[in-house]
Every structure is written in structure tokens, then in C-alpha cells.
Amino acid sequence: MSSSKPIRKAVFPVAGLGTRFLPATKAIPKELLPIVDRPLIQYAVDEAREAGIEQMIFVTGRGKTAIVEHFDVAYELETTMESRGKDLSVLDPTRAVPGDIITVRQQVPLGLGHAIWCARAIVGDEPFAIMLPDELMVARKGGGSGCMAQMVEAYDKVGGNLISVLEVPEDEVSSYGVIDPGAQDGALTEVKGLVEKPPRDQAPSNKIVSGRYILQPEVMRILEDQEKGAGGEIQLTDAMARMIGDQAFHAVTFDGRRFDCGSKTGFVEATLALALEREDMGAQVREIAETLLRD
Template identity: 70%
Template sequence: MSAKPVRKAVFPVGGLGTRFLPATKAIPKEMLPIVDRPLIQYAVDEAIEAGIEQMIFVTGRGKAAIEDHFDIAFELETTMSGRGKSLDILGPTRLRPGAVTYVRQQEPLGLGHAVWCARDVVGDEPFAVLLADDFMVGKPGCLKQMIDAYNRVGGNVICAEVVPDEHTHRYGIITPGAADGPLTEVKGLVEKPAPGTAPSNLSVIGRYILQPEVMGILSGQEKGAGGEIQLTDAMARMIGDQPFHGLTFAGTRYDCGDKVGFLHANMAMALSRDEMADDVELIMNELLEARVEPRRAA
């Protein structure tokens, strides 16, 4: 029997963004730009490439900028048209009417809670989850790679990445089974294991394809690591009842929930743009040379 198609994607965007304060006091962290597009736009574009039809944003207080971003900006578009400027650059920000839903997460109780808040919109269908601050760059995109794998194996597919052993305590970690190229059977999951106790160094990162039964597990509101309702814990309870695989992404991930990772992504994407790469490289070289000069003088 063929796998039921994945048509819906959940974007948990209700977090407080405390690691980027004060920049995120009034601006959602998902609206922070990588060169000239906000993080959330990249995630939505990735979902559209993968064939997602319904975008479900789980928001919180202070997130109106996300809704505005994907709405029609009448004044801006009228002014641009009047000045003879193309509106093509705004095309990706205008989602098809009826293709976007906003759900409020009233308390920041964890990723599992945010996903559970979308239960009525998800219904009884498999769905994707995309975390915008895991910025994924590849061709095809990460979610497209995962959906191609899902169409072969069904069940649940999560994105996996090999991390250094000393970093496993920062992630959900997979207990691996049989491997078939980039696809690894998931035998177990543990959220942020204590240093030295991880079952592997294959981590779970911010892309998931899940069956709707996970919502029933999340409804128990059980708290895990950090006192939050953990999505990893709910997924772990589905292992053995449904097929479960991790797909190692063929591409590059930038952790844009971290300041250094965010700057890394900006530099990498700027250098990938033909119209600015030479100028950016010149600036970077000048900055590096200025940093080295005082050391030479010493």
C-alpha cells in the first residue's frame, strides 16, 4: 500500500528568541534575514518545493510580522507598481489564499506542545514539521529529500545529522538500526542524553515527517528534558508500532538559533550570490587582515 501523501506542514514559530535579544524583543527570530530573505521564507520555500499545500504557523505574542510577511502589502505593491518596479521579488511572500493557517500557542511549553497546538488543522493526515532556525541548504531541498524517502518507506521520517561526540548532549539522538545509504532505521530516541551516554552521534535536526498518531501521545502533556513537552519523547513512543527512519540530509545545515551559526549562514549565502560575492570576499579579507596586523606588531 502506498504512503498517504504529505500535504501539510507545521512551522512552530512561537518561541521567544532569547538568544538573539535585544534584536528579537520586537522582531520574531524567524524574521531575521539571511542576506535579504527572512529565515521563515527559506523554510516555506523549501516546503513548497516539496509539494506542501497547507502551511500551518504556530505563533505566539509578538509574531504579527510573520503574518504580515505572507500577506498582501497593498501600499508597498501600489507604490512599487506606480514607480515601474517589478513585483516579482515579492512573489514568494504571497501564499495562495486558503493555503495558510495561523494557530496560537498561548504558553511556550516546548516543541511538542507547539506541534500539538496544530492538531485540529493537521487532522488525520501525515504532516511535516519545519524549524526555521535550522537553515538547510541543498538541491533538492531537505524536505523534498525526506518526502522522496517517505514515499518509499512510509511511516515517520526524521532528518538526521552526524554531530561530534562532545555535542550529543545538545540534541535528540538516534539509536540506529539497519542502514541503507542515507536512510537509517530508528530503534530508539533519547532527548539530550548526558555526556558519555549517547547511543550514537546521529542527531535529530529540525525537519520531521510524522504520522497523526503522534498528536494523541502529545495530548498527555507529559514533560521531559528541561521541563518542556518534548516532541522527541512522543516520537520515541511510536517506534515499534510504525516504520521509523532517519534520513541524513545531503546538503549543509546552519544552526541559526546560534549567533555564530547565523553569521556563518549569512556569509555563506552572500558568497553564493554572483552579484555580491566579490565585494563580500574583499570585505572579509580586509577584516581578517586587520585582525592579523595587531598580532604581527606584537
Template identity: 70%
Template sequence: MSIKPLRKAVFPVGGLGTRFLPATKAMPKEMLPVVDRPLIQYAVDEAIEAGIEQMIFVTGRGKHAIEDHFDIAYELESTMSGRGKSLQVLDATRLKPGRVAYVRQQEPMGLGHAVWCARDIVGDEPFAVLLADDFMVGQPGCLKQMVEAYNKVGGNLICAQEVADDQTDKYGVITPGMRDGTLTEVKGLVEKPKAGTAPSNLAVIGRYVLQPEVMRILETQEAGAGGEIQLTDAMARMIGNQPFHGVTFQGVRYDCGDKAGFLQANLATALAREDVGPAVRAFAQDLLA
């Protein structure tokens, strides 16, 4: 079996971020910071660690801050240099020419539609999809774990995580087949099943490795759950035609699309850092006391 290398990643960042209003009225939700780096920066760093060469951002109105973040800020860098300050802190934000592309999703028609908007840039290659809302902490990173599995089995892969039975109606859920370590054969996918009807408690989390054929399915995909074009529905139609596996992530996931999850991510990240951890830990202990 010939496995094409994974070189491209799609970042759907066109959402409105209504759950974080008013903070996201003028700022993309993907730019919300976990300590001192925006969510989208963590996702891009994860992709780079996994060997991704081209980042494709599917944006919407009001998302210019994301483009500016990954551009060179000449005035800022000139001022910092003039004051003798190191520019190293900005290194991760300066993507090399040709490594980034932007495409506009004019209407918020769902994740499947957002991915489909990148079809011409993806071309006839496998690609990854990363949702910045899912803040993944692991060594190695989530996407690298998935790429290592992809290089062995090929086909399509999704990140899987066990969730509580009363939470399955919030996710796409896997119908599992054979299991081999962290790999689970995917026999079927159900988007947000009604309570008590989920085929397992293995939920689909916001990391995917997909073959380009999914774009042709999305071309004619009808709206599904929530009246949106669901990526899960398109992936389900590929099962049986190509290898399809779930990769159970070895690490911790924080749901930063949720206010409590976002605050937990900030606290956990701060506590793990040498520069701010001791002060935050002391404050937290005093507060809880």
C-alpha cells in the first residue's frame, strides 16, 4: 500500500464564537489566549511538530487578526529591536513565505462546508484538519501521534477520546471495530446521537487526517445535524471504501469552546510553566483556603 505523505493542514477558523461574547465581538475566538499565546498558535505549533508544511486557514468576516498574527509586524519588531529586546518571542508567529494560505468561507454552513472551501488548495493530497477549540496537551502532540499511526495504516484517521455516556450527544461518536493499542477500527460514525442511542463512548475530537476523496463527497453533501453540512456525515460515507481508524490521544484535552474548559486550560498551562507557575499556585492555594 502506497501512503502519500501528509503535507497540508486545514484550520477552520470562520466561526462566530458566540459562546464567548462579548469578548469575541471584535476578536476571533481562535485568538483567545491561553496564558500568553492564542489558541490558534498552539494548533499551528502542533501541526509544525507533526511535519506539516502548508497551513490553510478557512476564515470568515472579522478574522483579520489571525492573518496579522502570522505576518511580520515590522513596526513592532523595529521598536523592540531599537529598545534592545529579543525578537525570539515572535519566532513562532512568523510563518515562512508559501507556508500559509487563506480562503474565505462566506457563509457559516458548518464544519464540512468550511473544509470543502479549502478543496482547491488541498488538491489531490491527504490533509489534516485541526480545530483550535480543542486544546491538546501531550508529548508528542496529538497530530504527531496521528501522523505516526497514519504512516503505518494509511487511509483516514480521527482523534478519539472516551467521554461520559451522558455527553455523547454533544459529539460525533464511533461505532468501533477491532482494537490494536491506541488504534480502533471505525465501522461507523454518528453525529450527535440522541441520549441512550450512541454506539460507544468513543467521541470524535477536533483532529482529523483525511484523504482528498472527502472533498468530492462534501461537494454534494446535504445538511445534517443542526442544519449544517457535517464533516462527520461525509466521513461516514467513506467507511468501507478506504481504511478508517480512530487514534486514542495519549494526553489531555481541554474544550476551549466552553468557558469552563478554557479557564481550566489557562490554569493548567500556567501551573506547568516555570515563569508563572509558582505565583499562580500560591495564589490558587490562598484562594481555595
């Protein structure tokens, strides 16, 4: 049993411009684009809450105030709904307890590592989670815990630093960050190194990094002096690589499904997959899909 400090805070990097989804994201943050009837950021926050995380830190940019407003109390909307006898429980997940959500601004887009570093004063000397809303992580059908809950459970056992990974076909590894694996214990794998987008024949494994992290606060001091890497940006992967060997570092193979909602096809796939599982619409959506495929 690890004696490490608990994970109470999660950083959500949400300052990106969402250019892949233009013109939809010209005035609406991509994190508010809905998968069926819940925005991407809501799925990520709900996942964090399930894992026992208490404080959500949004690293925002210009034009992203609507993300915070989504978690505010909408008096006019709720008053109107109540007067019409509408059920308000659908809004329960969108109401944040005062103080649970904090925002910091990333004024210049200098990469994921820089975005995380912008939250250093709020993170302080505590270990913390990082959650990329573009990566929609869904628990297995029929129950099971979410990705971050699985990671926190592993963290309580081994402490240190953890990243979530998924196994992909070998012909896909060159599109992702890949771990160099060490000893394995069930879903836990020791991380000996990180390789960004390796050629297929040089990949040390088929376990890809999948958008969820638990890191010790020392990473902030590394990011403070981190030089720019790929794309001229400050890369979180580079900072994590410098921690390997100095601190315990493990990967948790997520028992669930991942949808890459940073791509249009992944976004459509997620929408269809989750709609098909809904009791209130699944049968109708299946019928629609089958009709479209026959045409």
C-alpha cells in the first residue's frame, strides 16, 4: 500500500483553437461539442469526479469562457424550466460546487507541457491528474470504473507517476507516443522510456499513451526549464521522459474504450457508439444506421 498523497486536483488543458472542426468551433469551444447530448468536457469532468478528484483546473485561452459557464448555475434557464414543470435533474452534473473549478489562462499556445506548467501555482506541491478532453475514455459495457478511477486505484498501490495506455495494432504505433515497457503486473506496466511516433519496426511496444496522467509535482520544475521540442512547442512527453529513472513510473492499461474525438471520424464514431447504447434511443439509431447503410 502506497503512502503517497491523494489525487485531489486535475488539470484540463482546454486552450486549443479546435481548427480541425472549423467552422463549428469558430464561436464554440471544441470541448463543448456534444457527444449525443453531453459536451466532451462534461464526460471528462464526470470521469474525474468518479475518481474522487475534488478540484478541476481549466487551462483556458481566449474565447473559452463558455466552458466555465457550462458549469455555472443558469438561473434564467432553471427558472423557466421549473415554471413549466420540467425535470431539472438533467442539469445536476453541470452545477459545480463553489471553489471546485479554477481557471488559469495560457496566453500563448506553446504546447501541452506549457499548458500544464501554467497551472503550477494551483497544483502546488501535490501530485495531480491531467485529463485531455479530446480523448473520450468510456468504461466497459455493463459497468466498470472509468479510466481515471482505474488509475487512482493503481496509484494508491504503487504511487509515483502513471500514464494510461491502450494496446493498438502494430501498424498504428507510428501515429502515437509509445512506452518502452519493463516488468508487467496485471494492468500495470513499468515504463522504462517513452518514444514519440516511432517507425513500426522500431517501436518498443504497441502500448500507446492515451490522454490520462497522474504526475508528481516535480514535473512542474522540469517544465520550468524545458526546452522546446517537436513542433517548436514545450512537450509534456519530454518532461516525463526526464523523470523516468528518478521516480517510479508505470503505465495502466485501460480496461475500456477510447475514442479520439480530436478527429472528425473519431467524433462521429463516439457519437454513434454512445447513441447505440442509450436505452432511450439505441433501437432507433440502430434502425437509422442500418437504413443508411442499405441505401
